[in-house]
Amino acid sequence: MDLEHARRVAVEAAEAAGTALRAGASGPVGVHPKGRSGDVVTDLDLAAERILLDRIRAAFPTHRIVAEESGVHGGGxxxxxxxxxxxxxxxxxxxxxxxxxxxxxxxxxxxxxVVHDPVTGHTWSAVRDAGALGPSGPLSGPAPRDLPHGPVLAWTQGYGVARDDPAVRSLKMTMEVRARRVLQLWAPLLSWAMLARGDIDGMIGYRAEAVDLPAGALIAQEAGLEIRALDGGPFEEDVDGPREDRSFVAARPELIGDLLALVAEARVLAAALPPAPTAHA
Incomplete structure (x- = not known):
């Protein structure tokens, strides 16, 4: 498998989809309910996915594809x-x-x-053990910096995580106290790109979605960031594994210890939290 060729195909496909998204987002967007969790899907999701499917199928007809909106295509x-x-x-x-x-x-x-930002036109990509590329060339990782008021952190969680999950409540409460700012962008791949280029200092994820985790995590790793499981052990990268295995902390190596300490503090808090109040009709 020629991964550099695959990178070129993926970058071109992502940028073509991004062009369609940018044009469509400038006007009215059709929004439709998706599932029972309050999530939505737009006409733009579906149009961009068709572009990506067509290009990947044409270049790699024997490959399996798992798409966010249309599910599994093919095998291999x-x-x-x-x-x-x-x-x-x-x-x-x-x-x-x-x-x-x-x-x-x-x-x-x-x-x-591959991660492409249609708003800026910037693209980030990585091949395992071959480094990461950004809009200006190779990414060498963000330089260490003083954080007198704490780090700027991003948070992400999977769609199926309950709002009253005690681990989520305690993690978010502890992050708000220990971090200078906490970003919840509703776009985890954008957070990964920000981490890889040094705009933010770290990221914590809880039971992240499989489809939007691997690309960003690989780019961050190849740019010199470190990712650990919440218990401090190795981050298992099997995207077919249990959702619980997709919980993590990610940061520059010198900050990983601080984030793991934050997670340990949150675990103590979770044990002491009262039950979350229930919503009334």
């Missing part, structure tokens, strides 16, 4: 994960914060990741 030893519009809820309210993401995996392990 190589699997593409496609998120045609990461940040759908942002687009639905007119907030220009969204990206396109693709990852190529083998044996559940991501080997290629």
């Amino acid at each position: 030893d190589w699997t593409w994960l496609i998120d045609p519009l990461d940040g759908t809820n942002n687009v639905a309210i007119g907030l220009p914060a969204y990206v396109v993401g693709l990852a190529l995996c083998s044996g559940g392990r991501p080997l290629l990741g």
Whole structure:
């Protein structure tokens, strides 16, 4: 498998989808309910996904594709994960914060990741063990910096996580106290790109979605960031594994210890939290 060729195909596909998204987002956007969790899908998600599917199928007809909106296509030893519009809820309210993401995996392990930002026209990509590329060339990782008022952190969680989950409540409460700012962008792949280029200092994820995790995580790792499981152990990258395995802390290596200490503090808090109040009709 020529991963550099696959990178070029994925970048071109993401940028083509991004052109369609940028044009469509400038006018009225059709928004439709998706599932029972309050999530939505837009006409732009579906249009961008068709572009990505057509291009990936044409270049790699024997590969399996898992697409955010249309599910599984085909079979094979190589699997593409496609998120045609990461940040759908942002687009639905007119907030220009969204990206396109693709990852190529083998044996559940991501080997290629691409994230494209249609708003800025910038693209980030990575091939495992071959480094990460940004709009200006290779990414060497953000330089260490003083954080007298705490780090700027991003938070992400999976769609299926309950609002009253005690782990989520305690983690978010502790982050608000220990961090200078906490970003909840509704677009995890955009947060990964911000982390890789040094705009933010770290990221904590709880039971993240499989389709929008691998591309960003690989780009961050190849740019010199470190990712650990919440218990401090190795971050298992099997995208076919249990949702619980997709919880993590990510940061520059010198900040990982601070984030793991934050997680440990949150665990103590979770044990002491009263039950969350229930909503009344």
